[in-house]
Every structure is written in C-alpha cells, then in structure tokens.
Amino acid sequence: MVVRIDGSVGEGGGQILRTSLALAALLAREVEIINIRRGRKVPGLQPQHLTAVRAIRDITRGRTLGDELGSELLIFMPGKCEGGIYEFDVSKIRASAGSVSLIFQAVLPALLFAPRPTHLVLKGGTHVPFSPPTTYVEKVFLPLLQRMGGRANLKTIRWGWYPQGGGIVEADIEPVERLSAIELTQREELVKIEGLAVVSQLPLSIAERLCRRLLQRLSRYELVAEVELVQAPATGRGTGLFVFARYGDVVAGFSALGEVGKRAEEVADDVYRALMAHHRSGRVVDKHAADQLLLYMALAEGRSTITVSEITRHLLTNVWVIEQFLPVKFEVEGDVGKPGMVSVEGVGFRPGATSLGAV
Structure with missing residues (x-):
C-alpha cells in the first residue's frame, strides 16, 4: 500500500520529505509526497532536497518520479539497501551550499540497517543556515545515537559555508541489528x-x-x-x-x-x-537533537523518553510524519516554545521487517 504524505502539514518544510524518504527506504514502502515544502518561501525541491532524493534512490536501487528542481510532487519506490561506497555532490544539480547534514539525515536510517558497512562522501554546505552544522552532528547527535546502539561517525574534511558551499565530509556507518530505547530525563551537573x-x-x-x-x-x-x-x-x-x-x-x-x-x-x-x-530549562536534550532522535526512538526496542529544552513545531511535524509510517503513538508533554517531554514505545525494528506500516 502506498503511503501518502502531505508536505504542507505543520511547519511544511523539508523535514517532512527527509523523514518520509528515510522511513520509506527502511520499510520498503512506496511513498507519494505532495505539496513539498509548501510552507517555505520557495516551495518544492531545491538542490539539497533533490540530492537527498537521488541519494536515497541510489542506495536502495529504487525509482523516483517527480525528482526535478522545483517539483512539489514526488513518488519514491524503494528497492533494497545494501550499503557500500557512495559519493553525493549537491553542486552536480546546481552550484549551491545545500546542506550535507540534511542529506546525511535522510540516508542514515536505511544505511544503519543495511547488511554491510557504508562509506559516504558528501559534498556541499557543511555550516550553513537552517541546518545542523556537521560539527553538531559529530559532537552531539551521533554520540546520542551511539547510546541507542547506532554506530556511525562523520568527519569534516573541508568546510563549506553559505553561499559558496564546496565542503566535504566523510562518514562511516556500521550495520546494526536493532536499536535500544533511550531514557534521558534527569540532567546531570x-x-x-x-x-x-x-x-x-x-x-x-x-x-x-x-x-x-x-x-x-x-x-x-x-x-x-x-x-x-x-x-x-x-x-x-x-x-x-x-x-x-x-x-x-x-x-x-x-x-x-x-x-x-x-x-x-x-x-x-x-x-x-x-x-x-x-x-x-533544566532539560537534558537540546531542541535540535530532540527532533533528530524521534525517528530512532520510534524504531528502537522498548520505551524511550527524553526531556527537551523546547518543544518546537518542527518536532511536532516530525512526530506526525513518523506516525504515518509506523504503528507508534508519541506522547508529547509541553507547549510549543516551552520545555517538555517526549516519549514513545518503539516498534523494535529489525532488518527485513516490512510489515510495520501504520497506513
């Protein structure tokens, strides 16, 4: 059954696209995404989004329809992700400082559960507006993922600033059989x-x-x-x-x-x-890491709970997308713009498990 996602829901940004692609690849589910980035000043697929689309297509040996600049409609039919060696360059679509961190965000879930290791070379913007810097991914997000059993590292070889881009990062991802739940509720000194x-x-x-x-x-x-x-x-x-x-x-x-x-x-x-x-705030997880952890919390075995310094619309939108693919129900305590808590009972995903879709 095709999963249909409206990209105008919530904050209407590129996160809807990235999470949808990641889960479609992981679950081997065809997905149709409409109104892509409708909430942005310039809607539709821009170079970094199109690079992510083609990257996830290539690593799964899948097929896409609508993968062109400015497109607000995309159909993605994934194949099987095997891991391996890949290089993706935003400038091959158009010279820009498109974020390599966001491309990494899209392909990481499928590659974590691939049957063999992966080496990635990503070229584009490493430290650019409206995306996590690669240093943040390296020093904050990946250590949190490691607590759950995820094994990946990322290194910035050459920095890519806005608007020139031209940065280079290398990443290595080791396969895992499952992820463990995470509990980060009491902040230490x-x-x-x-x-x-x-x-x-x-x-x-x-x-x-x-x-x-x-x-x-x-x-x-x-x-x-x-x-x-x-x-x-x-x-x-x-x-x-x-x-x-x-x-x-x-x-x-x-x-x-x-x-x-x-x-x-x-x-x-x-x-x-x-x-x-x-x-x-007294909370454990910063607002950007919380958003990035949600998908892995939903995939993990057991109940994950985190306290977060700020509940954002971005977080709530990502919750909505994940719940369209997986039979999970997030519990979010706290108002937008305020500290809060997020918890979910994960599905205990294993490689080859394709019968978990919620729709």
Missing part, C-alpha cells in the same frame, strides 16, 4: 563548556572577538568555557561560533553563523542566548 570560534579566509581577529564576547557573557554567571580558535580549510569565506555544553555524559550544542553586516559580538550573543535558554 554541567561538566564543561567547549567551543570552536572559526574563520575561513577571514582575519583570525574575528574568531578572537567571538571568543572574547562569549567568555565575557558567561562570566556574569560564573561560567567558563574553553574555546579553540580555528582557521578552517574552505573554498570560500565564512565564520561561526560553535559551542558544546557537557552535562554528565550528554552534550548539547549551540551555534551561530557570521553574515555580512553582522558583528562578531552579535554572533556570540546569539550563541550565548541559546546556550543559556537550554541551561535554564
């Missing part, structure tokens, strides 16, 4: 705050200003941080501040990117505010 103040083809003094401002703001609350100044290899210019707060053995991540006309101090202030909002 703050152990350490670390950060990267990064510039590419810009004066190092910008990174120094990012660092200095962050340390000044944190000192008001007697907090300290270890911030490394980094001159990152890249094809174009860019700058950003990436901060990681470790509570016990769980890491939360916060970042902001520089842009023309925005002072380094403003960038640091954005990161500081995000960090302190999470810190004051």
Whole structure:
C-alpha cells in the first residue's frame, strides 16, 4: 500500500520529505509526497532536497518520479539497501551550499540497517543556515545515537559555508541489528563548556572577538568555557561560533553563523542566548537533537523518553510524519516554545521487517 504524505502539514518544510524518504527506504514502502515544502518561501525541491532524493534512490536501487528542481510532487519506490561506497555532490544539480547534514539525515536510517558497512562522501554546505552544522552532528547527535546502539561517525574534511558551499565530509556507518530505547530525563551537573570560534579566509581577529564576547557573557554567571580558535580549510569565506555544553555524559550544542553586516559580538550573543535558554530549562536534550532522535526512538526496542529544552513545531511535524509510517503513538508533554517531554514505545525494528506500516 502506498503511503501518502502531505508536505504542507505543520511547519511544511523539508523535514517532512527527509523523514518520509528515510522511513520509506527502511520499510520498503512506496511513498507519494505532495505539496513539498509548501510552507517555505520557495516551495518544492531545491538542490539539497533533490540530492537527498537521488541519494536515497541510489542506495536502495529504487525509482523516483517527480525528482526535478522545483517539483512539489514526488513518488519514491524503494528497492533494497545494501550499503557500500557512495559519493553525493549537491553542486552536480546546481552550484549551491545545500546542506550535507540534511542529506546525511535522510540516508542514515536505511544505511544503519543495511547488511554491510557504508562509506559516504558528501559534498556541499557543511555550516550553513537552517541546518545542523556537521560539527553538531559529530559532537552531539551521533554520540546520542551511539547510546541507542547506532554506530556511525562523520568527519569534516573541508568546510563549506553559505553561499559558496564546496565542503566535504566523510562518514562511516556500521550495520546494526536493532536499536535500544533511550531514557534521558534527569540532567546531570554541567561538566564543561567547549567551543570552536572559526574563520575561513577571514582575519583570525574575528574568531578572537567571538571568543572574547562569549567568555565575557558567561562570566556574569560564573561560567567558563574553553574555546579553540580555528582557521578552517574552505573554498570560500565564512565564520561561526560553535559551542558544546557537557552535562554528565550528554552534550548539547549551540551555534551561530557570521553574515555580512553582522558583528562578531552579535554572533556570540546569539550563541550565548541559546546556550543559556537550554541551561535554564533544566532539560537534558537540546531542541535540535530532540527532533533528530524521534525517528530512532520510534524504531528502537522498548520505551524511550527524553526531556527537551523546547518543544518546537518542527518536532511536532516530525512526530506526525513518523506516525504515518509506523504503528507508534508519541506522547508529547509541553507547549510549543516551552520545555517538555517526549516519549514513545518503539516498534523494535529489525532488518527485513516490512510489515510495520501504520497506513
């Protein structure tokens, strides 16, 4: 039976597409997605989304209809995912800084349950607006997934900033038989705050200003941080501040990117505010990691529960998509924009299990 997904539901963004592709590939279910990215200023498939579509098509040896720039309708008929060696480059569709993190997000679930290991090379934007930086995926998301039994690593070889792109990341994914439930409800004490103040083809003094401002703001609350100044290899210019707060053995991540006309101090202030909002919430998982964990919680064996610093529309939309594919029911406590808790009884997915679809 075909799963039909309306891409205009909820926040109407690309996450609906990525989660639908991931679950369709995993369950070997044909999916039809309409109104793709209807909630965005420029709707339809853009280069990063189209790269993700073709990547998931290729790794499953599947077929697609409607896979073209600007398309708001896509039909995906997956085959079987075997793992292997793959390279995907956003610029092959059109020169852009399309996010490689979001492409990785789309293909990872199927590759985790493939029968053999996978080596991925992804080319495009690594540190760009409206997507998790690859450093966040590496330092925050993948360690959380590892707690559930997922085995994957990712390394940024060359940074790709907006608008030039040109970044390169490599990832290795090991097959798993199942995922274990996760419980992250009680936050431990703050152990350490670390950060990267990064510039590419810009004066190092910008990174120094990012660092200095962050340390000044944190000192008001007697907090300290270890911030490394980094001159990152890249094809174009860019700058950003990436901060990681470790509570016990769980890491939360916060970042902001520089842009023309925005002072380094403003960038640091954005990161500081995000960090302190999470810190004051008393919750374990930051709002971005929560959204990314949902699919794996639903696939895991047993009940998973996490407390999150902010319930977002993005999270609620992703819950809706997952419930269209799997016989699960998420319990979400808390209002949008406020701290909350998310729990779900997972289906205990195993490779080859294709009879779990909810529709």
